Amino acid sequence: MKVRDLMTYPILSVGIETTVFEAIQMMVREKKGSVLVVEGGLLKQVVGIVTTRGMFKQVFAKGIDPRDVMIWEIMTPAPLVTIGPNATTRKAAEMMLEHQIRRLPVVECGALVGIITSKDLLRCVGGSKAGDGSPHGEADDSETM
Secondary structure (H helix, E strand, O other): EEEEOOOOOOOOOOOOEEEHHHHHHHHHOOOOOOEEEEEEEOOOEEEEEEEEEHHHOOOOOOHOHHOOEHHHHHHOOOOOOOOOOOHHHHHHHHHHHHHHEEEEEEEEEOEEEEEHHHHHHHHHHHHOOOOOOOEEEEEEEOOOO
């Protein structure tokens, strides 16, 4: 199976001038555990990623108001580990294990086209699909703390 068969799109993304508070609101509304930080118009360039874990460690655990922090201040900056849409899901799993990550942005010709997560891979192995039976359903991607 190919990454393109399991990847999620459209991707939850924010610009670099977004506050952590605004990003949190989007993540809660969309039931996602991460947000990609992008620049550019139609062909978005990934400049970083922020997870709920990162937000807790870098903002909430320090008692900082998320309205006072810009997303670029806490993002894991590019270059990120990425994968192409034609790679195998086995390759995606190997990369996640090797780099100890749970999310891989999917990039084609330098443009962000999707994201594949460890949960996507587990659903594939387990045979169950999110939501309506499609790999692109509305599954909750939030992290367990």
